[in-house]
Amino acid sequence: MVKRILKFLLLTVVSLLIIILAFYAFVSWDFAQRANQSYSYEAHAPEVVYDSTNLVLGKHLAIIKGCTDCHGQDLGGKVMIDDPALGRLVPSNLTRGEGGIGAQYSLQDWVRALRHGVGPDQKPLLFMPAHETANMTDRDMSALLAYCTQVAAVDQQLPQLEIRPIGKLLNFFGKMHMFPVEMIDHDFLPPADMDKSVSPAFGEYLAVSCTGCHYSNFKGGSPQIPNSPPVADITSSGNLARWSERDFIQALRTGQTPEGKHMQNEFMPWQMTKEFTDEELKSLYIFLKNQP
Ligand code: HEC
Ligand code: HEC
Known part of the structure; x- marks a missing residue:
């Protein structure tokens, strides 16, 4: 009896192992395919002036x-x-x-x-x-x-x-x-320039830099970086609904939120966001606060 149970257990473990290995082999093959794909894009370089x-x-x-x-x-x-x-x-x-x-x-x-x-x-x-x-x-x-x-x-x-x-x-x-x-949308035609006074449009332009972690709808979710806390919702359905423009600027310049949280730079890079100009932070605030 014991022998039969052991045999059954062994078989289960071995089959599970085979399934896991086969799955990983597929993941690894998929990765190699994508990494080795060739992309030929015509890149047009703007004029570069060193002033x-x-x-x-x-x-x-x-x-x-x-x-x-x-x-x-x-x-x-x-x-x-x-x-x-x-x-x-x-x-x-x-x-x-x-x-x-x-x-x-x-x-x-x-x-x-x-x-x-x-x-x-x-x-x-x-x-x-x-x-x-x-x-x-x-x-x-x-x-x-x-x-x-x-x-x-x-x-x-x-x-x-x-x-x-x-x-x-x-x-x-x-x-x-x-x-x-x-x-990336590879057919996108970049605009020549843009108005950088405070506006939701300028905020939207800058907010692309937040999508890598906060996702393209800015609702946050599971983090990209190991050991990171969950990524916050930074739209009007999150804490931002209650934050003033000053609260927002303070959080992005010091890592300190109105709720008393101190954000770690390695997970939420406020050492980077603190370098945004006032116009840039104000524009981000209007844009994000207007996200449903
Ligand atoms: C490398 C990933 C990453 C990037 C890039 C990033 N964030 Fe964050 N952000 C986080 C994480 C993780 C948290 C949650 C931190 C915590 O709970 O300690 C957070 C929290 C925040 C908060 C606090 C929200 C709250 O309710 O407490 C704000 C505001 C914020 N991010 C704005 C931004 C803006 C604006 C940008 C783009 C300019 C940005 N973040 C880019 C990862 C990131
Ligand atoms: C989240 C981290 C991260 C950020 C932010 C980032 N890079 Fe990179 N970058 C990388 C990594 C990782 C590689 C190496 C990719 C590879 O070898 O396949 C790379 C590669 C490159 C390359 C190609 C170099 C080569 O080896 O052929 C260039 C050019 C580059 N980055 C420029 C920039 C510039 C300019 C910025 C800012 C606008 C930037 N990167 C922002 C992570 C980053």
């Missing part, structure tokens, strides 16, 4: 778009996450230094990366949030490129990016976006 207005705006954009958060203050790249189960995420060295892409990248290559999420080899850039830069006006793109292509060279050779089993599974279930190229 002080452009460089100041470009630096501001590099901060508020999170480039410096992921690629390092000096854009010299860094290992962002190295987890044995999840993988190693390595935002590249963007400078002209050794190990950097700056010396090889043409302006077209930059625009292809930022508007389409694709590298010069036509393969998808992994985890690089191009869906948050694809909508930039030509004016902003030009300023950002002026700043990025003239930063001081940093010599830094970084290890290869590598996505391991948990990273592939999270990507498969849509919990971590490894392929921003698949999230």
Whole structure:
């Protein structure tokens, strides 16, 4: 009797193992297919002018778009996450230094990366949030490129990016976006410029940078970053309904919410949002508060 039960248990465990392995083999195959897909996009580069207005705006954009958060203050790249189960995420060295892409990248290559999420080899850039830069006006793109292509060279050779089993599974279930190229409307024609005085339209333009974590409806949900608290609803159905403009600006500049919560920068990047100008934060506030 005991022998029969043991045999039954063993069979169950073995079959379960086989099912799990077969499922993971599929996930892994799907990942490899998507990572190896070739995308050929014609990237049109705006004219890049290296004057002080452009460089100041470009630096501001590099901060508020999170480039410096992921690629390092000096854009010299860094290992962002190295987890044995999840993988190693390595935002590249963007400078002209050794190990950097700056010396090889043409302006077209930059625009292809930022508007389409694709590298010069036509393969998808992994985890690089191009869906948050694809909508930039030509004016902003030009300023950002002026700043990025003239930063001081940093010599830094970084290890290869590598996505391991948990990273592939999270990507498969849509919990971590490894392929921003698949999230972009590639026919979108960027506007030449936009009015940057306080308005919901300007807020909407900026809020693209919040969608990676707060989702495209800004209602929040399960987080993209391991160990992060759940992502808050930042529309009128969340706490924002009760917040004044001052409360909102204070939360995004100090990490301190009116409800007394102190948000950790590694999960809700307020060190980045604190750099937004007053006009930018006011516009975000009007736009988000008007979201049903
Ligand atoms: C959430 C983190 C994150 C943010 C924010 C981010 N990047 Fe990246 N970026 C990455 C990662 C990771 C890679 C490496 C992708 C790969 O190797 O497949 C990358 C790759 C790139 C590349 C291609 C480099 C190469 O190796 O070919 C460029 C160009 C780039 N980023 C520019 C930018 C700029 C400019 C910004 C700001 C507008 C920015 N990135 C914001 C994570 C980020
Ligand atoms: C890297 C992910 C990430 C990004 C990018 C991000 N957020 Fe958040 N945000 C979070 C998380 C996680 C929380 C919840 C933090 C907590 O509970 O401690 C949060 C909380 C907030 C809150 C507080 C809400 C409340 O009810 O307490 C506001 C306001 C907010 N985010 C606004 C923004 C805006 C505006 C942007 C874009 C400019 C943005 N966030 C971008 C992850 C992110």
